Each structure stands twice: as C-alpha cells, then as structure tokens.
Amino acid sequence: MSVLGVQTHAWPVRLAHWSMALAILIMVGSGWRIYNAEPILPFRFPLAVTLGGDVEAALARHGDPGVATAIAWHFAGMWLLIAAFLLFVIYGVVSGHFRRDFFPVGPRAFLHDFTAALHFRLEHRLGEYNTVQKVFYWGVLAAIIVIIVSGLAIWKPVQTYPLEVLFGGFQGARIVHFLAMIVIVGFLVIHLALVALVPSTLVAMITGRSGSPAPRNGGRP
Amino acid sequence: MPRTQQDLALPRRELLGGGLTLGALTLLTGCDVSDGDAVQGALARVSAWNDAVQASLFNPERLAPTFPESMANKDFRYNAWYGPEQAPRLEPADYRLLLSGKIADKRPWTVEALHALPQVTQITRHICVEGWSMIGKWTGTPLRTFLERIGADTTARYVGFECADGYYEGLDMPTALHPQTLMAFRLHDALLPHRHGFPFKLRIPTKLGFKNPKFVTTIYVTDKQPRGYWTDRGYNWFSGL
Numbered sequence: 001m002s003v004l005g006v007q008t009h010a011w012p013v014r015l016a017h018w019s020m021a022l023a024i025l026i027m028v029g030s031g032w033r034i035y036n037a038e039p040i041l042p043f044r045f046p047l048a049v050t051l052g053g054d055v056e057a058a059l060a061r062h063g064d065p066g067v068a069t070a071i072a073w074h075f076a077g078m079w080l081l082i083a084a085f086l087l088f089v090i091y092g093v094v095s096g097h098f099r100r101d102f103f104p105v106g107p108r109a110f111l112h113d114f115t116a117a118l119h120f121r122l123e124h125r126l127g128e129y130n131t132v133q134k135v136f137y138w139g140v141l142a143a144i145i146v147i148i149v150s151g152l153a154i155w156k157p158v159q160t161y162p163l164e165v166l167f168g169g170f171q172g173a174r175i176v177h178f179l180a181m182i183v184i185v186g187f188l189v190i191h192l193a194l195v196a197l198v199p200s201t202l203v204a205m206i207t208g209r210s211g212s213p214a215p216r217n218g219g220r221p
Numbered sequence: 222m223p224r225t226q227q228d229l230a231l232p233r234r235e236l237l238g239g240g241l242t243l244g245a246l247t248l249l250t251g252c253d254v255s256d257g258d259a260v261q262g263a264l265a266r267v268s269a270w271n272d273a274v275q276a277s278l279f280n281p282e283r284l285a286p287t288f289p290e291s292m293a294n295k296d297f298r299y300n301a302w303y304g305p306e307q308a309p310r311l312e313p314a315d316y317r318l319l320l321s322g323k324i325a326d327k328r329p330w331t332v333e334a335l336h337a338l339p340q341v342t343q344i345t346r347h348i349c350v351e352g353w354s355m356i357g358k359w360t361g362t363p364l365r366t367f368l369e370r371i372g373a374d375t376t377a378r379y380v381g382f383e384c385a386d387g388y389y390e391g392l393d394m395p396t397a398l399h400p401q402t403l404m405a406f407r408l409h410d411a412l413l414p415h416r417h418g419f420p421f422k423l424r425i426p427t428k429l430g431f432k433n434p435k436f437v438t439t440i441y442v443t444d445k446q447p448r449g450y451w452t453d454r455g456y457n458w459f460s461g462l
Binding site for chain 1 (some may be wrong): 254255256259263264265268271278279280283285286302312340346348350351352353354401426427451453454455456457462
C-alpha cells in the first residue's frame, strides 16, 4: 500500500482480518449469552442478539437454556481468534505492514486529525491511514490482547495463577474481559460506519486492491 | 479524491458483498445455526479437543490458591436445578457408600467409617461455569487417600460418581489424585448441610463447580470416560480451572 490512492491488502492480512471478524462475532454473541447467565451489571443482552441457539430448543434438547452451546461456541471461536490474531501480528511485523502503515503515531498528528475528524473534515485517502485510524487500529489490537489474557485468567484461574491478580482477582478479570469487549464492539461500530462512508476500502479487504493511483499532489484539493 | 468511473462501478460489488456479510451475520445469530445437528456435532468435536488441551495444561503439582479464613463465605451459595428444600436428606444410619469398578476392596462404607478417615482443612474458591465464585472452608479426606485405602487401580483413567439426586459426574485420574481433591464432610467446621451434599461432596478446586458432585452414593474406577450430568447437556467434560 505504497501508492497513494490505491488500497492494497496482502492475502495474509485479508485472511486474518476476516477470520478475526468471524471469531469476534462468534465470541461476542456467545459471550453475551454467557454473560446473561450471571450478569455483572443490572442488565441482560436481548436474547436475539446472542449466540447459543433457541432457548426452547436447548431446554427440550438438554434441559439447559442454551448456555452450554454458547460456551461451546465461545471456546471454539477462541482458537480461530488466537490463530487469526497471531497471523495478523506476525505477518504485520515480519512484512513491515505495521511499520509502514501503522506508524508514526505522534500526539500532535493525532490531535490534528482527531479535531478534523470531529468536524467531519478528515479526509480518507486510500493507501494511507490518518493518525486517528492508526490509533484506532493499535487500540483494537491492544483490546484483543487484553481480552485474550483476561479470558485466559478466567478460563484457567488455577493453572495461570497469579495471572488474575493483574486484573484484581477472578471477578476483576471478568470485568476487564467485559470492558475489553465494549472497546472491541465500539471499534466495530465505528469501523463499519467508516466502511459505509468509504466503501472502496471494503473492496480492497475482499479483493486485495481498490482505487486508482492519485495525481502527484496526492489528490488534495 | 475525485471519483473516476471505475470508482463508481466498484461500490455495487461492495454492496453485494456487504449484503452477503449481513446475511451471514443474521444466520449466525439465528436459531438455525446453533441448533443444527451438524453444528452441535462440530461444537462437540471442538469440546473434545478442548478436553485434550486442558488435560495437557493440567499440572498435577500445581495447587489452587488458598485464602485466609476471613475471606471464606459462611453462608455458602446453594446451586442446583432444584430448590434446596428438595435436596435429598440421607439418613446417616442407612447410608452406604458403594464401590465398584477397578477397586480391590469393594465393601460399602458407613458415614461413621468415612468420618474416621484422616482429614484436612482447606479454604478454596468454588468457581461456577456461569461466572460467580465463592470461597469456602472445607474439611475432609483427600480422595487420593481414600482411593489408596480401598485399593483402587490408580493407573486406570477415570473415577466416576453417582449421587442420591440422580446426578452423575466423573474425573480424570490426575485430578482425582490431586492433593486438594477432597471428599468434604464439613463446611465451615459444621457437618455438611443436606443441601450441600451430606454426607459428603467432592470438593475439587481445580474444576468448575458442576464437577463437584454432592450426596455421593457410588464411587467407581474405570478406563471408560464417565458421563456427566451437565456434560450430557452440552457442557465441556474436562472443565478444569
């Protein structure tokens, strides 16, 4: 993605992106169903947006309100998420994708781009990420690390002890896991809204390339 | 950036792709996907693979964290698919613990004989598959001590349990032999209340709560993986912590 005006994504990036997208949908949907069994806040997620199958069917089949299936989904999605995340990070480091496209992220550039974004004046140029985008990508990557590590502390609190202490104990790890989910879902909402605004980015993430080389001035008005 | 004709042509394909993705999303969250036999079968296979992963992650030397007595909850949470008043009330005079499978001495045990076994006290945390956790003070006999006493074949792969309320569970042998796996006779220094499984429950701080059977009436040793009440209802078999 060195030519301005052209967005390219190598196949490992696309494979990792869509695998992570699927894994996150599976894990968020099933996670909400699991959350509903023992909420940590005074609300439950609407059943329709959770993953774990039809409650009546599960009750008839298992005598269980679909939490078992949600957990099965969650611990299947886990492997896909870890595999995809590792592919994304290892490829990003080795290929120079992170260095080229996710850096630099200076505070001054961020403030400039963030202010512009708030005024809906931030331009999306294919082939180059603005600083707000870069910070968003780093943020969601960090949130995925936090959700994996806090999830490990919840899944294996004995074998990984004292990992949970990092999160303020087992119940603290559940809260951190929940907060990381909020960050990821928040990212997802903004990410999808921006894709809807600049749909050619979706083409690049599917086919590997979109746009056309920009004039020498980079297409700036 | 000025849009060229080519740029304008692309969004149609994208919209199509977006539509398909949305369709996949709807499918994913709908009932059909989770409830199909193919999906249930695939999830069961992943769950079996997760059993193997967890068995290899389990370190028989590693102890679950223990806590100061001040952190132990005196009013330990009751949890079952029926109410506490419906919990079986076993009569100490009539109760017999039956033994079967790969065990040398299969004579039944009375409550009195069980209570005469050497006992230890530990303050450990119970973690429920649903997410809640509670610390309790448990006193009882390490299952390992009991298995050795009855001449169980500890090279067998599993130990199974049948319970007075129709519950059934099983443990992998490494967990059964773990030093913190107790036949718990007492909770907070008092005789185990009926609702918590009198005369004893298995207290296994390296397993999720549902792997801790109450009112145990039969213990058996086997090479065939015992079924579990909740495992038969779709939960993961190993469920180690």
